[in-house]
Amino acid sequence: MLTTSKKKRAVIIGAGPMGFETALRALDRGFEVTILEAGRVGENIRQWQHVRFFSPFGMNISPCVRQALQGNLPSDDAILTGGEFVETVLQPLSRLPELDGKIHPGQRVVSVARSGLGKVGLPNHPLRIERPFRVLTEDIEGRERIFEADLVFDASGVYSQPNWAGTAGMPALGERDLGSRIVRHLRDFDGSEFQRNAGKKILLIGHGHSAAHAAIALNNIITRAPSTQVIWAVRTDRTKPILEVPDDPLSERGKVAQAANEIAQSPPKNMRILRRTTLEALVEAIDSLKVKLKIWRNFEEVTVEEIFALTGYRPNLEMLRELTAEFSGVSEGVAGLYRALTNITDCLAKIEINPNDLQTGETGFFSVGIKSYGRNSGFLLKSGVEQLNAIFSGL
Ligand SMILES: Cc1cc2nc3c(=O)[nH]c(=O)nc-3n(C[C@H](O)[C@H](O)[C@H](O)COP(=O)(O)OP(=O)(O)OC[C@H]3O[C@@H](n4cnc5c(N)ncnc54)[C@H](O)[C@@H]3O)c2cc1C
Incomplete structure (x- = not known):
């Protein structure tokens, strides 16, 4: 799908909680938003729908989501199951009129690159930034499609890629x-x-x-x-x-x-x-x-x-191979973030994130949500919201 709109086009990969958090901020900025989701809205959380969150509801959503859903939410101290979170937050978000027609379920992203430029094409050159991103998707029947974007936010999580058990x-x-x-x-x-x-x-x-x-x-x-x-x-x-x-x-x-x-x-x-x-x-x-x-x-x-x-999960970096984004060789998350998180042993620890830590090395491409942490299991939705605030303040 090639569009000619002058608005900035933001493609968001994944319709999980962080995909929606990103979409609301992007809409607020007047960007044209497209959410590409491999399965259904909240697919990864649906996989553990019978299990309870360990963080209370109030920690799991931002003021931005509260405002979008205008009340009708569980109490802040409620400990929801994954299924209840999908039902009370993600599905209502997917039905917001401002997202009508912008969510594409069943479109799995296979590859992201700069138009005409692979990884080694003009790295660090200002001309590279002028090229839009091309995002290749595949649906359940194997049909392929290209989406074009000025900004790509990868909120595809880690749950689709389990670690080996050996x-x-x-x-x-x-x-x-x-x-x-x-x-x-x-x-x-x-x-x-x-x-x-x-x-x-x-x-x-x-x-x-x-x-x-x-x-x-x-x-x-x-x-x-x-x-x-x-x-x-x-x-x-x-x-x-x-x-x-x-x-x-x-x-x-x-x-x-x-x-x-x-x-x-x-x-x-x-x-x-x-x-x-x-x-x-x-x-x-x-x-x-x-x-x-x-x-x-x-x-x-x-x-x-x-x-x-149940030996943990790791990000799918294969689809990002042609980007110049840098991922930590240790955590496989965003390289700068890995450094900021070194020696942090609990997800509740206060971390100082410098907005530069969230830059990936490919201008206009951001890894957000749990994927940005890679194999570090200390991610909390609350931290993901803080990350997005930092990213959007710099856009
Ligand atoms: C049992 C369990 C309990 C948890 N409890 C908590 C808790 O209490 N508090 C907390 O903060 N966190 C908790 N987590 C971590 C939690 O899963 C994340 O905080 C949250 O789901 C991360 O949101 P996300 O949007 O980054 O990723 P996800 O929720 O994983 O969403 C990613 C989305 O991207 C889609 N996707 C994947 N690959 C592609 C692709 N190639 N193309 C298109 N779409 C794709 C997926 O289908 C999915 O819908 C828990 C995790 C588990 C497993």
């Missing part, structure tokens, strides 16, 4: 072939998926917040279906594998971490907790998977029917 971030032997047999996102394990899991031999890998949720769900399954057998493998040697923040101000986060740690410290009969454990190899067997685990210095083979690997 040691040191590498795929375990066999994982590339058998990857589709591994569940890598939080599902409603003890709710709508109870029947699928009850009575099975299950391996859970991970010790982050999502793994904590899964451990609690698996414990519930064992209570309801005592023939279920679970191995919970964690890399850490901590007795309490999930990090707890003393007197956690985010009480929902504290509650989940504490409940999962209690399970780890005193698991039910059918749950083994393996610390200092990594996944080494997978082999397909009849209706099951043979798994080789390294437990400290020893190896053990087990046969399981389901593997839940």
